Amino acid sequence: MSSIGTIGLLIALGLSLYSLVAFYLFNSNKGLKYLLSAKNAVYGTALFTTISVVAMLYALIAGDFSIEYVTQYTSQDLPIIYKLSALWAGNAGSLLFWAWILVLLAAVVTASKENKEFIPYASPIMMVVSVFFLFMINFVSQPFIQLSNVPLDGMGMNPMLQNPGMVIHPVTLYLGYVGFTVPFSFAMAALIMKNPGDQWIKLTRKWTLISWLFLTLGNLFGAQWAYVELGWGGYWAWDPVENASLMPWLTASAFLHSVMVQERKNMLRIWNMVLIIVTFGLTLFGTFLVRSGVVASVHAFGSSSLGAYFLIFTSLIILAALYLVADRINMLRQGNQFESYISKESSFLLNNLLLVGSAFSIFWGTVFPIVSEAVVGKKIAVGIPYFNQVNAPIGLAFTLLMGICPLIAWRKANFENIAKNFMWPWIIAIIGLLVIVFIGGITKPYALIAYTICVFVISSTLQDILKGVRVRKKLTGENLLVSLIRLLSKNRRRYGGYLIHMGIVMMIIGITGSNVFNSEAIKTFKPGETAVVGGYTISFKGLQQTTRDNMEVVYADLSVINNNNDMGNLQVEKVFYSKSEQPMTEPAIISTFKEDLYVLLTGWEENGSAIFKIHINPQIKWLWTGGWVIVVGVMFALWPGKGSGVGSRYIGRGEVSYGKRVS
Amino acid sequence: MARGLVRKISLTGLVLVSLLLLNISPALASTQSDIENSLICPACFAEAMSVAACQDSTAQQIKEEIRQKLASGQTKEQIIKTYVDQYGEKILTNPPKKGFNLMAWIIPFLGIVMGGALIYLALGRWVKVPSAKKGRLKTKSGVLDDYYNARVEEEFKKYL
Numbered sequence: 001m002s003s004i005g006t007i008g009l010l011i012a013l014g015l016s017l018y019s020l021v022a023f024y025l026f027n028s029n030k031g032l033k034y035l036l037s038a039k040n041a042v043y044g045t046a047l048f049t050t051i052s053v054v055a056m057l058y059a060l061i062a063g064d065f066s067i068e069y070v071t072q073y074t075s076q077d078l079p080i081i082y083k084l085s086a087l088w089a090g091n092a093g094s095l096l097f098w099a100w101i102l103v104l105l106a107a108v109v110t111a112s113k114e115n116k117e118f119i120p121y122a123s124p125i126m127m128v129v130s131v132f133f134l135f136m137i138n139f140v141s142q143p144f145i146q147l148s149n150v151p152l153d154g155m156g157m158n159p160m161l162q163n164p165g166m167v168i169h170p171v172t173l174y175l176g177y178v179g180f181t182v183p184f185s186f187a188m189a190a191l192i193m194k195n196p197g198d199q200w201i202k203l204t205r206k207w208t209l210i211s212w213l214f215l216t217l218g219n220l221f222g223a224q225w226a227y228v229e230l231g232w233g234g235y236w237a238w239d240p241v242e243n244a245s246l247m248p249w250l251t252a253s254a255f256l257h258s259v260m261v262q263e264r265k266n267m268l269r270i271w272n273m274v275l276i277i278v279t280f281g282l283t284l285f286g287t288f289l290v291r292s293g294v295v296a297s298v299h300a301f302g303s304s305s306l307g308a309y310f311l312i313f314t315s316l317i318i319l320a321a322l323y324l325v326a327d328r329i330n331m332l333r334q335g336n337q338f339e340s341y342i343s344k345e346s347s348f349l350l351n352n353l354l355l356v357g358s359a360f361s362i363f364w365g366t367v368f369p370i371v372s373e374a375v376v377g378k379k380i381a382v383g384i385p386y387f388n389q390v391n392a393p394i395g396l397a398f399t400l401l402m403g404i405c406p407l408i409a410w411r412k413a414n415f416e417n418i419a420k421n422f423m424w425p426w427i428i429a430i431i432g433l434l435v436i437v438f439i440g441g442i443t444k445p446y447a448l449i450a451y452t453i454c455v456f457v458i459s460s461t462l463q464d465i466l467k468g469v470r471v472r473k474k475l476t477g478e479n480l481l482v483s484l485i486r487l488l489s490k491n492r493r494r495y496g497g498y499l500i501h502m503g504i505v506m507m508i509i510g511i512t513g514s515n516v517f518n519s520e521a522i523k524t525f526k527p528g529e530t531a532v533v534g535g536y537t538i539s540f541k542g543l544q545q546t547t548r549d550n551m552e553v554v555y556a557d558l559s560v561i562n563n564n565n566d567m568g569n570l571q572v573e574k575v576f577y578s579k580s581e582q583p584m585t586e587p588a589i590i591s592t593f594k595e596d597l598y599v600l601l602t603g604w605e606e607n608g609s610a611i612f613k614i615h616i617n618p619q620i621k622w623l624w625t626g627g628w629v630i631v632v633g634v635m636f637a638l639w640p641g642k643g644s645g646v647g648s649r650y651i652g653r654g655e656v657s658y659g660k661r662v663s
Numbered sequence: 664m665a666r667g668l669v670r671k672i673s674l675t676g677l678v679l680v681s682l683l684l685l686n687i688s689p690a691l692a693s694t695q696s697d698i699e700n701s702l703i704c705p706a707c708f709a710e711a712m713s714v715a716a717c718q719d720s721t722a723q724q725i726k727e728e729i730r731q732k733l734a735s736g737q738t739k740e741q742i743i744k745t746y747v748d749q750y751g752e753k754i755l756t757n758p759p760k761k762g763f764n765l766m767a768w769i770i771p772f773l774g775i776v777m778g779g780a781l782i783y784l785a786l787g788r789w790v791k792v793p794s795a796k797k798g799r800l801k802t803k804s805g806v807l808d809d810y811y812n813a814r815v816e817e818e819f820k821k822y823l
Binding site (some may be wrong): 230231232234237239267295297337338339340341346349350356357360361364365368372375376378380382383384385386389390394402431433448520582584585658 | 700703710713716751753758763767768774775784
C-alpha cells in the first residue's frame with residue numbers, strides 16, 4: 001500500500017507540474033492541443049491523488065502498521081469510523097486530504113462547460129496551489145513513510161478526536177477553506193485576462209456561497225464538538241486555530257455582501273479583488289498558525305518546518321495577487337458613482353467595515369503575544385476575555401446593521417424615509433425591551449442591548465416581507481398565502497439572504513444567553529440522594545462500570561425532573577481509553593431552547609459518593625438551530641431555477657437596466 | 664433630521680464604547696470560576712489553556728489550591744497576584760490593561776475608526792450629485808408623475 005501511495009503522489013505532482021507547462025504553452029498561442037493536454041493532466045492529477053487517498057484509507061482500515069502514520073493515529077481496537085477519520089487526524093494525512101479536495105475541485109472546475117474562457121487562466125492558478133500541497137506531501141510531510149520495525153499494534157487515536165464531531169468538523173472546514181480557491185482563481189484569471197467586469201463573480205457565486213456555508217458549518221461543528229467533548233461547559237475559547245477559521249468566515253461574509261454592489265452597480269471592483277485575496281490568504285494563514293508552533297494553541301500539531309513553507313507560499317501568492325491588482329488598477333477603477341451618502345451601496349460599506357474590522361481585531365489579538373514579545377520583550381497571553389470585550393460591541397453594531405441595511409433603497413435613500421420605515425420595528429423593539437426587563441427580569445446591560453437589537457432585526461425583516469406581500473397582493477389580486485409564497489420564491493436570492501440573517505440572529509441570541517447567564521455548581525451526591533440544582537431535581541442512584549469497544553467506562557445514571565416534567569435520564573461518564581493515560585470526562589446534556597443542563601462527573605469517593613459539576617447554559621440550542629436555518633437559507637437562495645437570479649442593475653446615472661433575469 | 668440621526672448613531676456608539684471601558688465582562692457564576700478563567704494552566708503554556716478548561720492533573724491541583732485559598736478568606740485579587748508573582752504575567756489569560764498591552768485594545772478600534780473615515784472620504788469623492796449630499800431627495804410632484812407611476816406599475820407586473 002505504501003508504495004502505491006508514494007508513487008501515486010509522485011505522479012500526481014509530475015502531472016500537476018506538466019499541466020502548468022501545457023497551460024502556459026496554450027496561452028502563448030501554441031495550439032489547442034496543449035489546452036486539451038493540460039486539462040487531461042489536471043484530471044490525471046485528481047486521479048492519482050485519489051489513488052493515494054484510497055491506498056491510505058485501505059491501510060488505515062486494514063491496520064497496516066508498517067506505515068508510520070497508521071501506527072501513530074490508529075490501533076486495532078479503534079472503531080472503523082475513526083479509522084477512516086484518522087485520515088485527517090494527523091499532519092501528513094490532513095495535508096493529503098486537503099490536497100485531494102483541492103485537486104478534485106480543480107478537476108470539476110476544469111471540466112465545467114459554463115466557464116470555458118476562464119479555464120486556461122483559472123485552472124492553472126488552482127494547479128499552482130495544488131503543486132504546493134502535492135510538494136508538501138511528497139517531500140516535507142510524507143504520509144506514507146514506512147517503519148523498519150513493524151509494531152503489532154498502533155498507538156491509537158487521541159480520545160478527544162474519537163467523537164462524531166471530529167469526523168465531520170474537519171471535513172466541512174476543509175471544504176470551506178479549499179472552496180475559496182475557486183473564486184480566488186477566477187478573480188486572478190479575470191485580472192490576467194483584463195476582464196474587469198463581474199463575470200468572475202457571477203461564475204463563482206455558487207462556489208463562494210457553498211464554501212461560505214461549509215466554513216459556517218465547519219466553525220459550528222467545531223464549537224459543538226468542543227461543547228460536547230472537552231467538558232468545560234463552553235464552545236468557543238478564542239484559540240488561535242478557532243480564530244483562524246473565523247477570520248476567513250468574516251472576510252468571506254463581507255465579500256458576499258460587497259460583490260452585490262459590483263453586480264448591481266459595477267462598483268467596488270478593486271475592493272472585491274482585495275477581499276477575495278485576503279479571504280484566500282486567511283485560509284492558508286490558519287494552516288500556517290497551526291503547523292508552525294509560533295502561537296500557543298490547543299490545536300497545535302507540534303512545531304515543524306511545515307509552518308515556514310506555508311508562510312513563504314502564502315506570502316508569495318498574496319504578493320503576486322496584489323501585484324496583479326496594482327498592475328491592472330486603472331482597468332479596475334470605477335466609472336460609476338454613488339448617488340447619495342445614504343443608500344444600500346453605502347450601507348454595504350459599513351457592513352464591510354465592521355466585518356473586516358472584527359476580522360482585524362481577531363487577527364491583532366491572535367498575533368499580539370508575538371508583537372508584545374518582539375516590541376517590549378514580554379511574554380503574555382491574550383485570551384477569551386479580550387476577544388469577548390473587543391468583539392461584543394462590534395458584533396452588536398453589526399447585528400443592528402442587519403436590521404437596517406436590507407431596508408435601505410439602492411442608489412438613493414433619505415433619512416425621512418428611513419425613519420418612517422423603521423418606526424414600527426423600533427416600537428416593537430422597545431416593547432420587547434420592556435417585556436424583557438419587566439417580565440423576563442433581565443437587567444444585565446449587554447443582554448438587554450443584544451436582545452433589543454435582535455427583536456429589532458426580526459421585526460424589521462418581517463415588516464419588509466409583509467410590505468412586499470401587500471404590494472404583490474394589490475398588483476396581482478392573489479390571496480395572502482399565495483402572494484407570500486410567490487414573493488419569496490420569485491426573489492429567492494433576497495429572501496434566502498433574509499433567512500440567513502434570521503439564522504445569524506438566532507446565533508446571536510444563543511451566544512448572548514450562554515455567555516451572560518451561564519452558571520455552574522459543584523455538588524457531591526451520596527448514592528440514592530436527590531437534590532435540586534438550578535431548578536432541576538436530580539436523583540443519583542449510584543456509580544456503575546462497563547466495558548465498551550476500546551474503553552472502560554465509569555458512569556452514573558441521573559434522573560432529572562424539571563417543573564414536574566420528567567426530563568429523562570442523564571448518563572454521565574468518565575471514560576478510560578486503553579491507549580491513553582488521561583481519562584476523558586464525557587458530559588451529558590439535556591438541551592431545550594430555554595437552557596442546557598450540562599453535567600460532568602468530576603470524581604468519586606470511597607463510600608460511593610460522586611462529585612458532579614453542573615452547568616446551566618441558557619439558550620445554547622439557539623446557536624446550533626441558527627446554523628441549520630442558515631443551511632436552509634443558502635439552499636433556498638441557491639436552488640437552481642426561477643427566482644435565483646440577480647435583481648436589476650443600476651448603471652450610469654438615472655438609468656435602470658433590468659439585468660437578465662436568470663431563469 | 665440628518666444631523667439628529669448622525670448624533671443618535673454616534674451616541675449609541677459612545678454608549679457601546681463606554682460599556683466596553685466599564686469592562687462589563689460576561690457574568691461568571693462564582694469567584695472560583697472567575698479565577699480559574701483568568702489563569703492559564705502552568706502545565707499548558709504551549710496551548711494557552713485556562714485552568715477552567717484544562718483537564719489535566721496540574722489544573723486539578725490548582726483548582727483545589729484556589730478553593731482552599733478562597734476558603735481561608737483570600738480575595739480574588741490576592742490569589743491571582745500569588746500566581747502572577749510565581750509565574751509572571753504570562754499566566755494571565757488576559758494581559759493587564761496597562762503600558763504596551765493597551766495597544767491590544769486600542770489598535771482594532773483605531774482601525775475601525777480610520778476605516779470609517781476612509782469610507783466617508785471615499786463617499787465624498789464618489790457622490791457627485793450635490794443635492795444628494797445632504798441626504799435629501801428634492802422631489803417635485805408634477806403632472807407627469809401619474810403617467811410615470813402607471814408605466815412603472817405596468818413594467819413591474821412583468822416581473823411578478
